[in-house]
Amino acid sequence: MTLRATSSSRGLGRLEKTDARGELSGRAFARAREELARELYAEMNRNVFGGALPPDLDIKWTPYLRSTAGTTHYKRTQRVGEAPVYHARIELATKVLDTAAKLRRTLCHEMCHVAAWLIDHVAKPPHGAHFKRWARCAMERYPDLDVSTCHNYDIHYAHRWQCGACRREYGRHSRSIDPNKHRCGGGCGGQLTYLGRSNPDGTPCKARTPSAYNAFVKDNMAVVRSELGAGTPSREIMKELSQRYRASKAQLNEGDSARRAAQGDAPPTADELEGAMRRLDLL
Template sequence: MEVTWNKKMRKTAGYCVTGQRRGVEVQRYARIELSEKVCDSAERLRDTLVHEMCHAATWLINGVRDGHGQFWKLYARKSTVVHPELPMVTRCHSYEINYKYQYECRKCKNKIGRHSKSLDTQRFVCALCTGQLVLLTSQKNATPVRTELNPFAAFVKENYGSTKKELVGMSHGDVMRKLSADFASKARL
């Protein structure tokens, strides 16, 4: 039986693919796919693998695809009897998924997790209250920190477009020098 890692599964811990090849005789097969993103610890990997092996057993041994039905429950109970030191095999996982990137709503403090930095905070808002989303970054101890623009970065963000139009044909470096001078004179006031 083949067991592979799947980079695309973002919330599902594992999946058992079953099928059959027809030839001289019908041959059943099962393949297990595990999520790289969700199975990120030895315990999660073990529990997910046992769960998916129960699905594979129902098909390979009994020729039945019954989801989490009576045959699946039979193999789940058998695994608990054989290995009582392991947690019981459950129907669904309740894993807290560890996202690389976290966004937080400024209004309601709702958190949204992403595996990539794909959320454009200029275009998307909080689904709960339509508040502005802010990217949180992780410190070395994995606690999220709010990323706020420093005053100069905020000034550049606000004024770059108009300054670029004002200095048509000038290089990015020239535009930044002008913005730097404008910011310095504004700061002195």
């Protein structure tokens, strides 16, 4: 099986925790992106489109857009004897938009499409005269904003592999490349090596310490699956693992209590508490 090469990206942001360059960190941006998108939409609707776009336009984030930053969906409905009604909604890519700067530029681009449809009632060609007119309005209001006819971003892929022969790199959003099955598609057919997971700024992700439950599942999965037999549904296997984990945890807690009691750390009895209270009354 052959693969095609991919690229990486940089970032810019403004809320919560920032990196050394003053840019919004990946997780902080992910937590803030919905609120930030609504704030940017309201601001640009007011400053660029004169408030002519719906204040509650449907804006959704989706993980299914992987090669484009955003898209606008159009719909036109009309009842007999009534004027047509124009609808629009915007989808934004969680896999591509990882910084506030990309979000701002992409959202403005899609809002120009929305304006061309809802105000001018024109959708084709997608980047025709009506789109470009609204794009010029946006760039006049925001000179630092480049509203082009395409979303020209380097996409950040968290997982990367490199060919040992030609040094070509491959990126994926998930760890979907198996070096035992895949080879370089650049013509050399070289062996691929996993480079690890990285943040949007290129720094390696810190390894996460697995929780006690995850460690228990990893250590006992094979045993439980073998005991329950082939064909057992995954939910039944996980249910059994959860029950065993709770039992194991309860047993450990009982052992800790017994050790504390043996060391003289047992909790006081009711008689001991009553005696202590009487002594306090005498003080």
